[in-house]
Amino acid sequence: SQTIHQWPATLVQPVGSPLSLECTVEGTSNPNLYWYRQAAGRGLQLLFYSVGIGQISSEVPQNLSASRPQDRQFILSSKKLLLSDSGFYLCAWSGTYYNEQFFGPGTRLTVL
Amino acid sequence: DAKTTQPNSMESNEEEPVHLPCNHSTISGTDYIHWYRQLPSQGPEYVIHGLTSNVNNRMASLAIAEDRKSSTLILHRATLRDAAVYYCIPALRTSYGKLTFGQGTILTVHP
Numbered sequence: 001s002q003t004i005h006q007w008p009a010t011l012v013q014p015v016g017s018p019l020s021l022e023c024t025v026e027g028t029s030n031p032n033l034y035w036y037r038q039a040a041g042r043g044l045q046l047l048f049y050s051v052g053i054g055q056i057s058s059e060v061p062q063n064l065s066a067s068r069p070q071d072r073q074f075i076l077s078s079k080k081l082l083l084s085d086s087g088f089y090l091c092a093w094s095g096t097y098y099n100e101q102f103f104g105p106g107t108r109l110t111v112l
Numbered sequence: 113d114a115k116t117t118q119p120n121s122m123e124s125n126e127e128e129p130v131h132l133p134c135n136h137s138t139i140s141g142t143d144y145i146h147w148y149r150q151l152p153s154q155g156p157e158y159v160i161h162g163l164t165s166n167v168n169n170r171m172a173s174l175a176i177a178e179d180r181k182s183s184t185l186i187l188h189r190a191t192l193r194d195a196a197v198y199y200c201i202p203a204l205r206t207s208y209g210k211l212t213f214g215q216g217t218i219l220t221v222h223p
Binding site: 005032036043044045046049059084090092094100101103104105106 | 146152157158161199216
């Protein structure tokens with residue numbers, strides 16, 4: 001069966017510090033991968049999606065970047081965090097041909 | 113993306129059916145209607161999807177209006193574990209399916 005992992009589960013970082021969140025998927029190959037953010041009291045916003053290694057599409061301009069160094073690994077990064085980067089970050093995957101998306105447990109990021 | 117309108121909140125009693133409505137009057141002919149739910153402090157969970165015909169699975173039923181401008185998610189017997197935010201999402205079925213989450217409906221289930 002397929003599983004999706006995210007870490008860390010929670011993170012508190014000072015403004016201006018770097019960020020690296022990792023997501024890995026097991027039990028499937030060539031998944032589509034997604035990063036979402038949910039700010040406090042708001043809906044989920046799609047940040048990035050990837051249909052293959054090294055292929056990243058950005059949905060909104062922001063202070064973040066994403067990379068996909070391996071087939072089942074998706075990394076969200078920032079060089080300098082802003083207060084507005086705080087939120088609940090969710091990674092998701094779907095099959096090669098569009099299917100339902102499966103979400104990871106999420107990382108709750110607080111920028112102070 | 114098609115705009116959706118859902119009630120901000122709904123309440124139900126345990127063991128009773130729940131009908132969660134969604135208006136999507138600007139839906140395109142090729143958009144499927146997806147429903148996801150999000151339990152507190154968790155990522156969203158897929159519930160069901162459909163195009164034109166009503167659909168059933170182990171979690172819920174989806175009733176789609178003939179003109180496809182609205183749909184209703186039906187939980188046949190609500191349990192306390194069904195308390196969540198329910199999202200209705202019209203979306204293309206493409207090889208890189210992108211989902212646009214709105215505010216959804218907060219469902220409260222009373223024991």
